[in-house]
Amino acid sequence: MANEIDPSDSMGALYGSRLRRYRLEAGWTQGDLGFRAHVVQSRINQLERATGAKPTLELSKKLDKLLNTDGLLEELTPHVRREAFPDWAQEHLKQEGRATAIQVYMARTFHGLLQTREYAHALLSLSPTLTSEEHLQKRLTGRMGRQPKLKDPKLREFWMVLDEAVLMRPVGSPAIMRGQMARVLEAAQDPHVTVQVLPFAAGGHWPMECSLMMLTLPDGDASAYKEADEFGHLTEENDEVQAYGKGYDRLRAMALPPEQSLDLIQSVMEGTYRAARVPSRFQRRRLAEKQLQRHGGRLVRRGGRRLPGGDARA
Structure with missing residues (x-):
């Protein structure tokens, strides 16, 4: 099927294919499983397609219990997480x-959210993987595009x-x-x-x-x-x-x-x-x-965290 992945591609793909198979055998959609596991549907989709963040042990245990997989997903999780992750930053x-x-x-x-365009340009220019000025400008545009977050x-x-x-x-x-x-x-x-x-x-x-x-x-x-x-x-x-x-x-x-x-x-x-x-x-x-x-008398306890009532959470 179009949405299936080859389980031999990687441990992540093997995990995803097994998750998909057990979900379909249960007669559930991705949304159904996500609701029962208390995660969004897109998280289940990412796991089945081996994209995004890797599965956590906590989530794998939930999925094993819901799908009655006899602990298979939990057993696969450490192997998935040890794999190289080419899109690690995304x-x-x-x-x-x-x-x-x-x-x-x-x-x-300096952190990307605080970099000036000139500093970011000089920094990104040092990369040995750049292929062209266009490539550099694409990376620079991506770096600067994050800054409104601040x-x-x-x-x-x-x-x-x-x-x-x-x-x-x-x-x-x-x-x-x-x-x-x-x-x-x-x-x-x-x-x-x-x-x-x-x-x-x-x-x-x-x-x-x-x-x-x-x-x-x-x-x-x-x-x-x-x-x-x-x-x-x-x-x-x-x-x-x-x-x-x-x-x-x-x-x-x-x-x-x-x-x-x-x-x-x-x-x-x-x-x-x-x-x-x-x-x-x-x-x-x-x-x-x-x-x-x-800064207006914000309360801070030792170690730097704000006390309850503030907005910080480490």
């Missing part, structure tokens, strides 16, 4: 467009922890770097945008080898996405997302307070930078209180 970007909270740690570059009224929080290395490593000309840092300082004036710098003085930390993006979706679900050169890993498993969330809380605790972070960025931009010194606990508290007053 599902994350789709979720980014819907997210109500975005928390990121950037190890090497002004989306549904986005309650954008929190970025920026490794100090990002400020120190020039991309393009000095003028491009100054413009990029000015863009970050401007964005940080919005109440829902918080920027922290993780200084070299903080020492070793997790993660050091890649960037991390944490997303909260409108239905309350969350995902975590780790990205390095030519590699990305998206997870929606509750245990993994929660573990990454705790790791992100530690990063925020190690980073400079928001106001001192902006002062550091300003000094780098103006050429008056001095190596950052990690403030004492007392200094952190005073700086945090000052930052809260600037």
Whole structure:
């Protein structure tokens, strides 16, 4: 049939074909199964066609129970998730467009939602996989097309922890770097945008080898996405997302307070930078209180999360 896929193509295709077969044997549509499993119909379609995010163990267990598959889908899930995922970034970007909270740690570059066109052009130009100027412009258009998300009224929080290395490593000309840092300082004036710098003085930390993006979706679900050169890993498993969330809380605790972070960025931009010194606990508290007053007295508990009644969710 036209909608079927070849189960020999991949473990994802095998999972999808078995899911489809058992669903049809039960006499259910994709919508019927989605309703019973408490997921949208498009999620079932993605699983059956081996597109989008990979299945979670939690969802596979639900499907096994509903379809009476004797645990087959749960057994296949680890193998599906270990497979190479060629469109690893696409599902994350789709979720980014819907997210109500975005928390990121950037190890090497400024986040795409905050990149100036000049910085993005210089950065994308470095890729060895570019085939033409047209190819570069297509990628640049895609990068810039994401940026309205930062002004989306549904986005309650954008929190970025920026490794100090990002400020120190020039991309393009000095003028491009100054413009990029000015863009970050401007964005940080919005109440829902918080920027922290993780200084070299903080020492070793997790993660050091890649960037991390944490997303909260409108239905309350969350995902975590780790990205390095030519590699990305998206997870929606509750245990993994929660573990990454705790790791992100530690990063925020190690980073400079928001106001001192902006002062550091300003000094780098103006050429008056001095190596950052990690403030004492007392200094952190005073700086945090000052930052809260600037942003209207929003309550923040230790670790950086807002208290109940705010809109943040790690």
